[in-house]
Amino acid sequence: MQSTTTVEEAIRNRRSVRRYQADSIPLDRLTRLVELGVWAPSGGNAQTWRFVIVTRPEIIRALHAVAPGMLSIPPAVIAICQDKKLAFQRGGKLGQECTSVMDAAMAAQNIMLAAFAHGLGTCPILSFHSEAVARILGLPEGIEAELLIAIGKPAEQPVPPTRTVGDVLFINQYGDTNGKQ
Ligand SMILES: Cc1cc2nc3c(=O)[nH]c(=O)nc-3n(C[C@H](O)[C@H](O)[C@H](O)COP(=O)(O)O)c2cc1C
Numbered sequence: 001m002q003s004t005t006t007v008e009e010a011i012r013n014r015r016s017v018r019r020y021q022a023d024s025i026p027l028d029r030l031t032r033l034v035e036l037g038v039w040a041p042s043g044g045n046a047q048t049w050r051f052v053i054v055t056r057p058e059i060i061r062a063l064h065a066v067a068p069g070m071l072s073i074p075p076a077v078i079a080i081c082q083d084k085k086l087a088f089q090r091g092g093k094l095g096q097e098c099t100s101v102m103d104a105a106m107a108a109q110n111i112m113l114a115a116f117a118h119g120l121g122t123c124p125i126l127s128f129h130s131e132a133v134a135r136i137l138g139l140p141e142g143i144e145a146e147l148l149i150a151i152g153k154p155a156e157q158p159v160p161p162t163r164t165v166g167d168v169l170f171i172n173q174y175g176d177t178n179g180k181q
Pocket of ligand 1: 014015016017068069070071123124126127128150158160161166
């Protein structure tokens with residue numbers, strides 16, 4: 001399915017959606033989102049991310065029970081995980097501790113923007129009990145969940161939190177807001 005949403009529209013209008021319609025999301029749509037996720041950049045092209053698409057209601061309910069940051073029960077979840085051992089082999093301590101986390105975040109943003117472009121709401125969730133999630137998803141030793149992405153048809157239209165680029169942008173030197181110094 002093609003989308004006519006531009007990248008800029010998706011970036012500006014994607015919101016963290018925390019209430020979803022009950023409709024299930026077909027597996028092929030979720031798989032497509034993960035395919036777009038793995039087109040994200042990764043440090044040293046490590047690609048040590050691993051993804052678990054969760055559609056079974058009882059597993060989603062179990063995740064909800066150990067994730068205080070999951071404010072309702074979505075129809076689907078994509079768990080973005082990292083193979084931490086492989087990340088160490090490919091990128092050393094930096095790869096294991098830092099790059100792998102950033103890579104997961106890059107894939108997450110691809111997934112969330114692509115989902116938005118196809119009419120789906122998402123919410124990134126970091127507030128979860130890591131060991132409990134690993135147990136629920138059957139993650140082998142060394143594979144860690146970095147972020148859960150809740151996905152579903154939106155049942156709310158959140159108000160966009162304000163962004164003020166003027167407060168956070170400097171030109172050439174920190175503190176210079178007009179670049180004329
Ligand atoms: C790393 C990260 C972790 C987050 N964890 C949670 C979470 O556990 N639960 C939640 O409801 N939202 C979570 N969010 C969503 C943020 O609250 C949200 O992005 C922020 O309020 C801005 O709103 P917006 O995404 O609609 O622009 C997280 C976002 C990021 C980037």
